[in-house]
Structures are given as C-alpha cells and as structure tokens.
Amino acid sequence: MTGRAGLVLRSIAPFVAALPVLWLVQGVLPSYHSFVFINIAVNVILAVSLNVVNGFTGQFSIGHAAFMAVGAYTAALVTTGMETFQVMGLPPVASDAVVFFVALVAGMAMASLAGLLVGIPSLRLRGDYLAIVTLGFGEIIRVIIENTRVLGQATGISGLPAYTNVVWAGMGVVATVVMARRLLLSTQGRALLAIREDEVAAEAMGVDTVGWKVRAFVISAAFAGLAGALLVHKIQLVTPRMFTFVKSMEVVVMVVLGGMGSITGSIVAATLLTVALESLQAADQYRMVIFSMLLIVLMLTRPSGIFGTREIWDAMPRWTRRRPGGRAT
Amino acid sequence: MSETLLSIRDLVVHYGVIRALSGISLEVPRGKIVALIGANGAGKSTTLRAISGLLRPTSGAIEFQGRSIAGIPSHAIVAKGVAQAPEGRGIFLNLTVKENLDLGAYLRRDRSGIDADRERAYALFPILKERSAQVSGTLSGGEQQMLAVARALMSRPTLLLLDEPSLGLAPQFVDRIFQVIQEINEAGVSLLLVEQNANMALQVSHHAYVLETGAIVMQGSGAELLASPDVRKAYLGE
Numbered sequence: 001m002t003g004r005a006g007l008v009l010r011s012i013a014p015f016v017a018a019l020p021v022l023w024l025v026q027g028v029l030p031s032y033h034s035f036v037f038i039n040i041a042v043n044v045i046l047a048v049s050l051n052v053v054n055g056f057t058g059q060f061s062i063g064h065a066a067f068m069a070v071g072a073y074t075a076a077l078v079t080t081g082m083e084t085f086q087v088m089g090l091p092p093v094a095s096d097a098v099v100f101f102v103a104l105v106a107g108m109a110m111a112s113l114a115g116l117l118v119g120i121p122s123l124r125l126r127g128d129y130l131a132i133v134t135l136g137f138g139e140i141i142r143v144i145i146e147n148t149r150v151l152g153q154a155t156g157i158s159g160l161p162a163y164t165n166v167v168w169a170g171m172g173v174v175a176t177v178v179m180a181r182r183l184l185l186s187t188q189g190r191a192l193l194a195i196r197e198d199e200v201a202a203e204a205m206g207v208d209t210v211g212w213k214v215r216a217f218v219i220s221a222a223f224a225g226l227a228g229a230l231l232v233h234k235i236q237l238v239t240p241r242m243f244t245f246v247k248s249m250e251v252v253v254m255v256v257l258g259g260m261g262s263i264t265g266s267i268v269a270a271t272l273l274t275v276a277l278e279s280l281q282a283a284d285q286y287r288m289v290i291f292s293m294l295l296i297v298l299m300l301t302r303p304s305g306i307f308g309t310r311e312i313w314d315a316m317p318r319w320t321r322r323r324p325g326g327r328a329t
Numbered sequence: 330m331s332e333t334l335l336s337i338r339d340l341v342v343h344y345g346v347i348r349a350l351s352g353i354s355l356e357v358p359r360g361k362i363v364a365l366i367g368a369n370g371a372g373k374s375t376t377l378r379a380i381s382g383l384l385r386p387t388s389g390a391i392e393f394q395g396r397s398i399a400g401i402p403s404h405a406i407v408a409k410g411v412a413q414a415p416e417g418r419g420i421f422l423n424l425t426v427k428e429n430l431d432l433g434a435y436l437r438r439d440r441s442g443i444d445a446d447r448e449r450a451y452a453l454f455p456i457l458k459e460r461s462a463q464v465s466g467t468l469s470g471g472e473q474q475m476l477a478v479a480r481a482l483m484s485r486p487t488l489l490l491l492d493e494p495s496l497g498l499a500p501q502f503v504d505r506i507f508q509v510i511q512e513i514n515e516a517g518v519s520l521l522l523v524e525q526n527a528n529m530a531l532q533v534s535h536h537a538y539v540l541e542t543g544a545i546v547m548q549g550s551g552a553e554l555l556a557s558p559d560v561r562k563a564y565l566g567e
Contacts, residue, residue: 187435194421194432200383201419206407206436206484309423 011178018174019167026166034166035234040274041169042231045176047254047266049223052180054252055261055309056189057216058196059123063134064224064251066141069243070114071107071225072232073145076157078103079233100163104172104229111225112218114141119217124210138248145240156239164234172230176223180263183219192216196261257298259305264313268306334359334488334519335380335411340389342372342379349375351543352389357488362510362520364530364551366564367540373523376540377490380521381413382406393488408436412486414477414494422466426457429465429476433483443483450479453509471502478509488519495526507533527564531555539564 029037046064053061082099090098122133145151152158183189194202195209203209232238254273258265276294280287298306335357342350350372357363365373378384380391382403391399398406407413412433421429430450434443451458454475460468465476474494481489494510495503507529514520524530531537531551539547539560547554554560 190424190428190432191435193424194435197421197423198419201415201421202432203383203403204381204407204413204415204419205432205480206404207432208402208404 007182011182014174014178015171018170022167022170025170029166036275036278037166038164038169038230038234039278040271041173042227043251043254043270043274044173044267045223045227045230046251047258047270048173048176048180048263049220049227050251051255051258051261051263051266052183052192052216052223053220054255055259055266056180056184056192056196057213058260059213059217060128060131061134061217061220062131062245062248062252063118063136063138064220065243065245065247066134066138067111067114067221067224068228068231068247069141069145069240070221070228071111072228072238072243073151073157074110074225075103075107075229076160076232076238077150078106079161079163080157080159096161096163100161100168100233103163103233104226107225107229108222109225111228112222114225115218115221116214119214119221123213123217135245135248138243138245142240142243152239154240156237156241158237160233160236160238162233162236164230169230169234172226176226177263177267179219179223184263188212188215193261253295257295257305259307259309261309262305262307262311264311265305265307332359333357334394335521336390336392337376337380338390338392340376340379340391341387342375342384343387344375349543350379350386353538353540353543353545355538355545355548357519357521358536359519360514360517361535362514362522362533364522364524364534364537365540366524366527366530366537366554368564369525370542371540372543373540374492375543377413377492377521377523380406381411381415381490407484410485410487411490412481412484412488413490414481414492418473418477420465420468420473420476420480423464425462426465426468426476427461429480430457430461430483433480436484442485446483446485450482453482453512454479471498471505474498474502474506475509478506478513482513482518486518488521489513491520491522493523493525495524495529503529527560528555531560 026034046068050061050064053059079099085099118133118137122130146154191202191207191212194205194207195212199209228243254269255266257273258267258269276291277287280290283290333356338354339352340350340354341348341352353376355363355365365376367373375384379386382398382401382405386399389399390397393409393411398409398411421432424432430447431443434446437443451461456472457476457479460472465473468476478491478494491510494506498506503526510520510522511533522530522534531554534551537548537551537554538545539554547557547559
C-alpha cells in the first residue's frame with residue numbers, strides 16, 4: 001500500500017485493532033496484574049520516547065523524569081480541577097473519559113513546551129552538554145515543584161481520580177509506538193539517523209540539524225508527559241519524589257538495554273525490567289543488588305543491547321523479515 | 330570570461346586567535362573547474378569550510394550567484410545549490426550505500442528525479458550499484474570517496490566543493506576520480522577543488538590558485554601553473 005491514504009491507514013489501523021483486545025484484557029485481568037500491566041505500559045512509553053532522542057538522534061538526554069513530572073502535574077491539575085465537571089448530555093463515564101483525554105493532551109502539551117524550552121538552548125551544543133543540561137533541568141523542576149504551593153510542595157497532590165486503566169495505558173503505548181515507527185521510516189527519520197551518525201555530514205546534506213534535534217526532543221518530551229499523566233492517575237497520587245534522577249536513569253537503562261534505536265528492543269527491555277523490579281519486591285532490600293547484577297550480566301553478554309539497533313524481526317527467520325528501520329553498530 | 334558563480338573577497342578566518350586565512354580573494358566562473366592547491370596548513374580546507382558555512386569568517390565577503398552566503402547556516406547553503414563532500418568523506422558508515430545517496434537528495438522532493446539521478450550516480454560509479462544494499466562501512470577507502478562524491482551530486486548542485494578527493498586513494502582510483510571530476514563538469518556542474526595532488530589538480534582545472542600560509546601567492550590557468558618553475562619546484566617535487 002502506498003500514498004497518503006495508505007499512510008493514514010497504517011497509522012490508524014493499530015489503534016482500531018488494539019482497542020477490542022485491550023477491552024478484553026481489561027475484562028479478564030485481575031487487579032494486581034492490571035496494575036503491573038499499566039506499569040509496563042508507562043515504562044514502554046517512556047523507553048520508546050526516550051529512544052527517539054537517545055537512540056535515533058544519538059543525543060544523550062538523562063532528564064526524562066522531569067518531562068514526566070511536567071505532564072503528570074499538568075494532568076493532575078486538570079483532572080482535580082474538573083472532577084465535578086460534567087460534559088453536557090454525556091453519561092458520567094463518557095464525561096470522565098473526555099476530561100481525562102483533555103488532561104492527557106494538556107500534559108503532553110506542557111511537557112513538549114518544557115522540552116522546547118530546554119532543547120532550544122542546549123541542542124545548539126554538541127556532545128555531552130545535553131546530558132548535563134537535562135540532568136540540571138530535572139533537578140530544577142523537582143525543586144520548583146517542592147516549593148510551589150498549588151502543586152502541593154513535597155507532599156504532592158493526592159486523591160486523584162483513578163482514570164487510568166488497561167485500555168488507556170495500552171492506547172498510550174500504541175500511540176507512542178506508531179509515532180516512533182512512522183517517524184523512523186520517514187525521510188525525516190533518516191535525517192535523524194544521519195545526525196546520529198555524523199552531525200557535520202548531516203548538515204552537509206542540507207539537514208537542519210539543530211532544528212531536527214529540537215523537534216525530536218520535543219516529541220520525546222511530549223510522550224514522557226503522557227507516561228507521567230497515565231501513571232499518576234493509576235496510583236492516584238503525585239509527588240516530586242516519583243520523578244528523581246533515579247527514574248530518569250531507569251529509563252536510560254531500558255533504552256540502552258533494549259538497544260539504541262531499536263523500538264522493539266525498548267519495548268522488550270521496558271517489559272523485562274518492570275517485571276523484574278515487580279517480582280523482586282519479595283527480595284526487598286536485595287532488590288537493587290539483584291537488579292544491578294542482572295544489568296551487569298546483560299551488558300557483559302550483549303554490550304549493544306538485546307537487539308542492538310535492530311528490530312525483533314531481524315532475529316527471526318529470513319522469510320518473515322522486513323526492512324529494518326535503522327541499523328547500526 | 331564567463332559569469333562569476335562564486336566570488337570571495339578579502340576573506341579572513343581565525344581559529345581562536347590563530348589567523349588561518351589573511352584576506353584571500355578568488356572566483357569560480359560558472360561551468361569551470363577551479364583548483365586550490367597548497368601545502369598542509371596553507372588554509373585550503375579552511376577556505377572550503379568557510380564557504381560551506383562550517384566556519385564563520387572574521388571578515389570578508391562570500392557571494393554565491395551575487396548573494397552573500399557568509400555566516401548563514403550550512404544546511405541553508407546546501408539549499409542554495411552548493412554541495413560539498415565533507416572532509417574525511419563524512420560517509421554515514423552504518424547506513425547502506427543507497428541510504429547514503431538518498432540522504433544526499435534530502436532537500437529534494439521529486440521522487441522520479443531522485444531515482445534518475447541515483448541511476449546516473451551508479452552509471453558514473455558502477456561499483457556503487459553493486460554495493461547499493463551494503464552497509465557503507467564495509468566499502469574500501471576509494472569506494473567511500475566515490476560514494477561521497479556521488480552523494481554530493483544527488484542534491485543537483487550548481488557548485489560542488491571537493492576537499493581532497495584523492496586523499497589516501499590507490500593510484501587507479503585517483504585517475505578514476507579525476508576522470509569523473511571532468512565528467513561532472515562536462516555535465517554542467519562547476520567545481521571548486523582543494524587538492525594536495527597538485528599535478529592532477531592542475532591538469533583538470535581551468536583555473537587554479539596557489540595558497541601559502543593563508544594567502545594566495547600565485548594564480549593562473551592550470552596549464553600556466555603546471556609550466557611555472559616555482560610551482561614545479563614547490564609542489565611537483567622538481
């Protein structure tokens with residue numbers, strides 16, 4: 001299928017296909033398992049969106065949790081502010097869905113605005129500067145939140161409506177993956193890969209490198225905001241401690257572990273790590289020790305991540321193979 | 330004398346406090362091959378980097394088709410029709426040969442024209458056609474150089490800047506590259522060629538400049554410079 005119609009179809013079809021499946025899953029999944037499912041979904045969104053910056057474009061951002069925080073707080077303010085709001089002529093369930101959708105979009109918008117704010121000055125620089133700036137930005141956001149009365153300071157905002165369910169979280173994943181895949185297969189996606197490979201040469205091809213780095217960063221920030229908004233409407237609480245440097249590093253680990261630039265790699269790594277962290281709950285104080293050892297073993301055996309820059313189908317028999325999006329190293 | 334495509338006047342470029350170019354002036358007429366020769370550190374690559382926008386000149390004018398291009402971003406200069414094969418080839422080593430060529434046409438949207446130009450590039454360098462699906466990091470140095478030239482042509486430039494196209498190449502590749510440079514020129518592309526291989530560069534160029542420690546010390550037609558005793562002594566090892 002080619003042309004614009006085919007493109008639109010390929011972008012919409014995943015949503016249409018996923019919706020009934022997610023409804024079913026929601027119906028049969030026990031509550032603890034759906035909690036884990038949502039956790040996985042949130043981490044997949046975070047990892048895939050960070051991969052757009054760190055994997056496709058080859059920049060190094062370590063402040064993803066900050067954009068998550070911006071999205072989470074924005075959405076929280078919207079839903080708490082509109083809790084008693086009733087959309088005219090709609091049953092309460094549908095009205096809540098509308099409110100939540102608005103909250104998610106608002107969260108994404110604010111997060112992308114924050115991304116733009118951080119990205120424009122810092123992406124003019126090359127190399128490690130972005131890492132330093134994003135690290136600093138993450139701390140600044142946290143400190144601002146801890147000192148802002150409307151945002152509940154250090155105690156945060158509690159009693160958020162529990163809007164997030166399997167369907168919402170699953171649709172968030174679909175949206176993120178469709179975005180990443182469409183981007184990677186486009187001309188602009190190839191421009192991002194060119195920036196990763198050699199920034200000077202990309203510029204020599206006529207790629208507006210600063211412009212596209214900023215765009216990738218903004219898109220990535222928006223989806224981090226979505227993940228944050230989804231998470232806090234499951235646990236019904238948002239505090240600044242949820243968005244520390246540790247959370248940012250966790251996402252970086254997922255991206256590196258899955259393979260820089262591999263979408264399926266990010267999905268698998270995020271799922272594995274989330275499940276590992278959950279099942280290690282029982283091990284309590286040894287949890288982080290085991291977790292770290294797991295990472296060391298994985299990095300020793302697969303230094304370029306589980307899939308490298310390849311996708312999962314590159315590891316399958318030849319007849320099922322499709323064109324890989326971006327291959328490297 | 331044909332119309333001037335690129336003109337540089339009194340160009341001064343500094344790296345920090347070090348002055349790399351102290352007021353050079355040169356011209357590339359439309360449809361010609363102009364060579365810039367000189368020893369290491371004379372400022373040849375600096376000149377190219379200033380033209381392509383990778384370096385900001387301290388002072389002086391760079392005009393392309395009568396409009397100033399000094400100080401505008403590199404990618405915008407490409408859009409005006411000045412393509413470059415960057416120093417050190419700048420091949421995207423992890424992408425395939427075809428993907429590299431397609432990135433060369435990044436600014437173009439005419440799909441059929443791009444396909445036609447890709448075929449033309451393959452005709453110019455048949456080895457690239459054989460290797461089109463191969464990751465370009467697996468190419469030899471000479472093949473990568475050919476890819477760099479072919480890729481620069483994919484933007485359909487008016488002016489092509491080539492930085493040391495023969496650097497590090499086996500002799501048979503050097504001959505081939507200079508042959509292609511002439512073929513490209515015959516197809517209507519003007520070229521500014523920076524070379525250490527003065528002998529080959531002077532043979533193919535219509536006009537040439539000799540650069541020494543940031544200043545132009547001599548200029549003339551390729552044949553004139555080839556005959557000049559000074560040039561023969563300094564650059565041709567006689």
